[in-house]
Structures are given as C-alpha cells and as structure tokens.
Amino acid sequence: MAISVFDLFSIGIGPSSSHTVGPMRAAGMFAARLKRDGLLARTAAVRAELFGSLGATGHGHGTPKAVLLGLEGNEPHTVDIAQADLDVERIRTSRRIRLLGAEIGPAHEIDFDVSTQLVLHRRRSLPYHANGMILFAYDADGLPLLEKTYYSVGGGFVVDEDAVGADRIKLDDTVPAHPFRTGDELLRLARGTGLSISALMLENEKAWRSQEEILAGLLEIWRVMEACVSRGLGREGILPGGLKVRRRAAAAARALRSEGDPTA
Template identity: 65%
Template sequence: MISVFDLFSVGIGPSSSHTVGPMRAARTFVAGLKADGLLAGTARVRAELFGSLGATGHGHGSDRAVLLGLAGEAPESVDTDAVDARITRIRAERRLGLLDAHEVDFDVDRDLVLHRRRSLPFHPNGMTFVAYDDAGVEVRVRTYYSVGGGFVVDEAAAGADRIKPDSTRVRYPFLTGAQLLGVTASTGLSISGVMLANELSWRGEGEVRAGLLEIWRVMRECVERGCSRDGVLPGGLRVRRRAAELRRSLETESDPADALRAMDWVTLFAL
C-alpha cells in the first residue's frame, strides 16, 4: 500500500524527479558532510548531473535545484519568490553558503556540470557530488539517483532489486477496485473511510487530517498564484503562462448557459 502523503507531496516544480530529487540529493550530501564533521574543512564542492538530468536539466530547473539544495533548502519549504535573486547572487559572487552556514567558492560554470551524453549505470537520473579541502584533495564523493516521485537513493541502494516497497500492514488491504468496493460493502465504510483507516497504519488521525489540510492549502495557493501572474514560467523553455489570461476571459466572456462552462474553470485550475 502507498500512503496518500507519498502520492501528494509538496515540492518545488516543475518535476518531482528532475527538480525535487536533485534538490534533496544535494541537501543530503552537504547534511552528511556536516553530520560527519567534514563541512568546516570543505573549501569547494562540485556537482555533476548525468543522463536525463544532464540532457533536460536546464529546462526542468535541475541546476537551480542543486544550488538550492547545497544551500540547505528543502523542496517543501523553499521560498519560491526568492529563488531567482538567490541564484543570481550565487552566479555573480561565485560564492555558495553550504547549508546556508559555511561559504565556499563556487563557479556555476565550472562546478555544476550537466553531461548531455553521459549516463551512470543504475538509473537515467544520476548525480555525483564531490567535496574538496583547501589543498584540492577529495574529502567525500557520493552518487545519488532520483528514482521518481522525488525519491532519492544513493549508489549503495541503487538497482531495482534493492528498492523495496513499503511493507506496512494496513487495516483494509486491497489490490483492485473490485476488492476496494468489497471492503466498503462488508464494512459499511465509504471509500474515504477505508483510506483513512489505512492511513492510520502510518500516523495518528490528527496528523493525517492536518497533513491533508496543509496539502490543500498549498494546492489553493498554487491555483491562486497561477491565476494572477502573466509572463513566462520559470526555466529556460520560455513557456507562456496561460492561466491568468484564461481566468480573465472566463470572467468577462463566458456564456452562463454553456453546459461546459464549469469544465473551463476546471481546466483553468489544472493549469
């Protein structure tokens, strides 16, 4: 079974595997340096992205995500309004505060490399991070893979045979829609009631409800943000924002008698 919080996770866009994963990997790397007492002796770091990350990283913001992760930002809490200014400052000053605490020299053009035609063995979304001391000697090297959904594994856990599913026993297990309907018939519970009972296998009801409300708050903010901003989407692809223009059109030109008018609003919210 999969928790609702594995399906609906808050994170910076546009891609869970190409943006959220690299940010988490970079943050994990520098957090490991700190935990092992190596951060203070680090004078420089280098990040290399391979395979799909290297080929499409600029369009998906993978390079920016790595910089933010090295700076200690987490995908679920990063201030997206401050990202552009922060990245611009790192590029201009050629300095990066690891975990926002220990500053090192960092030349983006030299120390962040996207390999368009090279891949690592276990997965297309591979990354390698290296930390150096003042003498240029490697302090630590780590390789990570962004395996989808924002999940990251290191090379010790790489390979399909080592990525294990969650084995938590839930109250009402099912594998098919028919089995789920059978559970509702035998228990008298609604589908949402069955899912809540299963979620309680991982955490308390108060935590479940609070977590869902937080996800809903972020969803609403995303919709409101998109409906109020013109211009282009972040990233190098120059994709035009469409939601705000569509909202204005629906508010001024829609026919109230149109049976599909509600679907136009659903499309707007999806954008």
C-alpha cells in the first residue's frame, strides 16, 4: 500500500485524530448530507450520541467540542482555533446551533441544548468499532428525517455504517514511481537510482499531485507546526478538557533560556 506524506501529516484540531478530527468530520458529513438530500430546511432538531471510547473519554479529548464545530460546518484543517472556543460557548449559552454556519451562505439555525442533545454513553459501544457515533435529525413534529452511524477509525478517517461488512478503509492502490515495502528496499532503491531518500520520496509523491502542490502543502504543514509551537510557548495555565493538566511548554522554554540555550 502506498501512503502519501499528507496522510501521515494531517492538519487538524487537537488533541486527537480519532477523538477530535474524526468526530468533527463525521458531524460535518452529517450536516452536509442533510443539505445534499434537501432536508436541511426541514430540520428542527439534531441529536448526537457518542459510544465506546468517544463516550468514555470524549470530554478529555475535546470530542463534544469537535461535534458542535462539525455540525456548524467547520473542517479540522481550516477551523479558526481562536474562534472555536467562543463558538462552542455561544452554542452552549444560547442553546442554538447554526447548521453549516461556517460555510459561505446562510446558516440554518435551530434550538440545541448541549446537555440533552449531545449524549456521551460511557459504558455502551457500537458493534464494529470502539469509536462510534450516531447522529439524528428531526422535523418540527419530531419525526425522524435522517439517522447515520459513523466510526472514527483512526488518523482522522471516518466511515459510515454502509462500510460495515466491507473494507472499512479502501487501500490506496496508486503505484508510485519507486515502490517499496521495507527500509532495506528503500535504501536499495536510493543506491540504484542515485537519488537521496528525500528526492526519491518526492518522486513518489508525484503519483498523487504536482511538485508545486507538494511543496506548497509541505510548507503549509510547517507553518501550522510553527504556529502550534508558538502558541504553546506563549500560553500558561491549564489545558482544556477537564483533566486539569498544566501547560508545560512555556515554563520549559524559560528554563532553557535561563541555562543559555539560544534556540529556546
């Protein structure tokens, strides 16, 4: 199986690809499905239920926050980090949610009570994966419009119940310029072609996208990583999630500077 660097380094809201990125994508897929099926305007209520690991550890991993942001149309790689907490607080306090409100165009705003319509089942699981969630939509009379089950299977990948009984993730059968399966094969290819490992991997990446797209994508990943580090070095206090974990990066950086490390 060939894996792109952009599958390995995926930009997304933290702290977890399976508990945060995947649920946000699933909620966004559900809202987009309502719109695609012509059901969005008729939707008067939605409910989300989280099962297995999502339900048991969801608060610590930011899963409820991710679901709310996903229903509003945010995507993990473009969500405004500075605005995200404010949007979640707006939903909680106003008891209103803007379905697909993050998209360009008018949002469909409905009542939403986080305490009753976002349910975390701490001891219940769905049959096919530990990270399961079910989303429901109802009309003004309380009649069901849509029900979808999603599984966040790791790395931010999401499948729905239609994939159950089949391959949950379709393996990428793209053939790169220099295929290999082991480190030894990679080294032999590098010696045989005269290419460095980085140059060889660049040639392989061209099986999916142009060199210009690859370089632009890598620079964007680097920009996001630098911004993440910068935010961590500039913030103190307690990490979100309810586990009362203290932020450590800023204090560690100060300690390194006091010891004379010029890179800290």
